[in-house]
Amino acid sequence: xxxxxxxxxxxxxxNKAAIVGxxxxxxxxxxxxxxxxxxxxxxxxxxxxxxxxxDAGLTLKDFQGQGLGVTIPTxxxxxxxxxxxxxxxxxxxxxxxxxxxxxxxxxxxxxxMSAAINSGFIDLALxxxxxxxxxxxxxxxxxxxxxxxxxxxxxxxxPNSKIAMVMRRHMHQxxxxxxxxxxxxVAARYHASLNPLGYLRKPITVDDYKxxxxxxxxxxxxxxxxxxxxGKAYILASPERAKTLRKKPIYLKGFGERxxxxxxxxxxxxxxxxxxxxxxxxxxxxxGVKHRDINFLELYDDYVIVVYLQIExxxxxxxxxxxxxxxxxxxFKGQLPIQTGGGxxxxxxxxxxxxxxxxxxxxxxxxxxxGERQVPNPKIGLISGLGVLPYGKNLGxxxxxxxxxxx
Amino acid sequence: xxxxxxxxxxxxxxxxxxxxxDAAAQQKLMIQRCHDCNAWVWTPRPSCNECGSEKIxxxxxxxxxxxxxxxxxxxxxxxxxxxxxxxxxxxxxxxxDLAEGPRLITNIVGCPVDEVKLGMKVAVQFEQASExxxxxxxxxx
Numbered sequence: 281x282x283x284x285x286x287x288x289x290x291x292x293x294x295n296k297a298a299i300v301g302x303x304x305x306x307x308x309x310x311x312x313x314x315x316x317x318x319x320x321x322x323x324x325x326x327x328x329x330x331x332x333x334x335d336a337g338l339t340l341k342d343f344q345g346q347g348l349g350v351t352i353p354t355x356x357x358x359x360x361x362x363x364x365x366x367x368x369x370x371x372x373x374x375x376x377x378x379x380x381x382x383x384x385x386x387x388x389x390x391x392x393m394s395a396a397i398n399s400g401f402i403d404l405a406l407x408x409x410x411x412x413x414x415x416x417x418x419x420x421x422x423x424x425x426x427x428x429x430x431x432x433x434x435x436x437x438x439p440n441s442k443i444a445m446v447m448r449r450h451m452h453q454x455x456x457x458x459x460x461x462x463x464x465x466v467a468a469r470y471h472a473s474l475n476p477l478g479y480l481r482k483p484i485t486v487d488d489y490k491x492x493x494x495x496x497x498x499x500x501x502x503x504x505x506x507x508x509x510x511g512k513a514y515i516l517a518s519p520e521r522a523k524t525l526r527k528k529p530i531y532l533k534g535f536g537e538r539x540x541x542x543x544x545x546x547x548x549x550x551x552x553x554x555x556x557x558x559x560x561x562x563x564x565x566x567x568g569v570k571h572r573d574i575n576f577l578e579l580y581d582d583y584v585i586v587v588y589l590q591i592e593x594x595x596x597x598x599x600x601x602x603x604x605x606x607x608x609x610x611x612f613k614g615q616l617p618i619q620t621g622g623g624x625x626x627x628x629x630x631x632x633x634x635x636x637x638x639x640x641x642x643x644x645x646x647x648x649x650x651g652e653r654q655v656p657n658p659k660i661g662l663i664s665g666l667g668v669l670p671y672g673k674n675l676g677x678x679x680x681x682x683x684x685x686x687x
Numbered sequence: 688x689x690x691x692x693x694x695x696x697x698x699x700x701x702x703x704x705x706x707x708x709d710a711a712a713q714q715k716l717m718i719q720r721c722h723d724c725n726a727w728v729w730t731p732r733p734s735c736n737e738c739g740s741e742k743i744x745x746x747x748x749x750x751x752x753x754x755x756x757x758x759x760x761x762x763x764x765x766x767x768x769x770x771x772x773x774x775x776x777x778x779x780x781x782x783x784d785l786a787e788g789p790r791l792i793t794n795i796v797g798c799p800v801d802e803v804k805l806g807m808k809v810a811v812q813f814e815q816a817s818e819x820x821x822x823x824x825x826x827x828x
Contacts, residue, residue, distance in 0.1 A: 429698035430730050433770035434794050435824055438765045441780045444758035452805045497759045547727040547789040548738045672790045
């Protein structure tokens with residue numbers, strides 16, 4: 281029997297569920313200027329739902345009594361948000377899950393819903409997320425926890441402050457330069473320039489990256505994800521159900537998740553190692569794939585350095601192997617295509633729904649719907665989701681999925 | 688003593704963290720240590736994060752450490768409370784690794800921001816933030 285090393289998972293869910301529909305609204309920043317027309321998150325939710333239904337050839341009625349997974353926006357103080365989404369859309373789910381892992385929620389829900397489908401409890405699931413941070417003002421005070429008690433009193437300015445410390449440490453420890461990091465930023469923007477759903481589409485150079493404004497030294501503007509309004513959804517089905525539908529099924533081949541990862545003592549963890557190291561290994565073992573089998577990576581990208589660290593921690597090179605970054609072509613035509621749709625740095629992050637982007641782009645590539653940025657004949661893609669920046673360490677929730685277009 | 692800036696956000700003195708703040712008011716830096724497995728437990732927890740033991744003891748630190756990494760805040764962003772830090776700009780947010788092991792988020796004070804370096808040796812200095820709260824910050828050692 282398939283058995284994962286070292287960790288609790290003992291069951292494979294390879295090829296037990298497939299993505300059969302995707303819905304991706306254009307992103308915008310409506311509401312950032314006074315008097316602009318606005319859309320609510322409910323409108324983006326409905327829009328994403330209808331795009332996904334049309335893509336799959338399903339109707340709302342098909343989802344009654346089935347799975348509904350909802351990403352939970354960070355600033356929304358409503359504790360019953362997933363249920364409220366079911367009301368907004370008119371679905372009576374038989375299995376309702378909220379994404380508990382922040383920006384990793386979209387990938388976590390892919391694992392959770394696939395496991396539920398594999399169990400036979402449901403045979404269809406909708407996973408959806410939307411946010412309109414510019415059009416709606418949800419407010420939200422400082423919540424209890426480490427951030428309130430041990431960070432904010434020192435004047436930390438959100439995630440930028442902590443990622444800046446991660447980035448500076450990596451540059452200090454391994455000699456990483458803005459040229460190494462800029463290469464990642466340039467490849468992602470190039471792909472966004474070829475993506476009709478890109479938001480920042482003007483190609484950039486490494487010099488543009490280097491010369492962009494310092495936000496939180498050494499983090500620059502072109503290091504940062506771009507918040508946006510938008511909605512995103514995907515539909516999962518059992519393999520039997522998938523065969524009856526319109527689009528080529530894209531199977532979940534492997535899944536792994538690590539929350540609250542720690543490398544070294546928990547009170548002083550190595551802040552340069554990410555939980556994708558273990559989540560990725562588990563997902564690849566489950567899928568039965570090696571690095572050379574993976575045709576592209578769609579990595580959660582709240583910051584450029586975070587993409588960079590994941591390439592190391594997923595084992596595509598050794599930690600601090602600068603030559604690898606110098607010698608690898610990360611474009612869709614290259615040896616290791618990454619961020620083939622541009623990532624959310626360039627396509628926009630509707631809060632935690634941003635994590636859905638990477639799955640949707642992976643599905644497009646595996647269907648052969650990548651248009652001008654199509655990776656040649658891909659069979660396997662790796663998707664990651666990340667969420668939360670805890671006290672004193674790197675990202676707190678890490679999920680990895682391996683998708684494939686063959687059983 | 689400088690006047691306290693009452694607008695700045697303060698930590699809540701939770702039951703598990705109260706011994707930390709009581710000690711800080713006495714200019715002592717205390718961290719929990721597990722009696723059973725010797726692991727440091729930080730931030731304050733009801734039980735050991737390494738082995739689960741409930742036998743954890745507050746232990747006084749040397750107050751010495753070094754800068755693991757840092758950033759310089761040159762503009763305030765985000766939540767309303769951030770505004771209260773505007774007069775302090777530019778200031779340093781750092782991860783300081785204590786000589787004993789635990790890593791703290793703190794400020795580096797007592798030197799120009801451009802002089803802060805990774806690996807720099809630092810020592811604790813307490814700054815009063817409210818009647819009951821003294822924040823441990825670090826200065827060049």
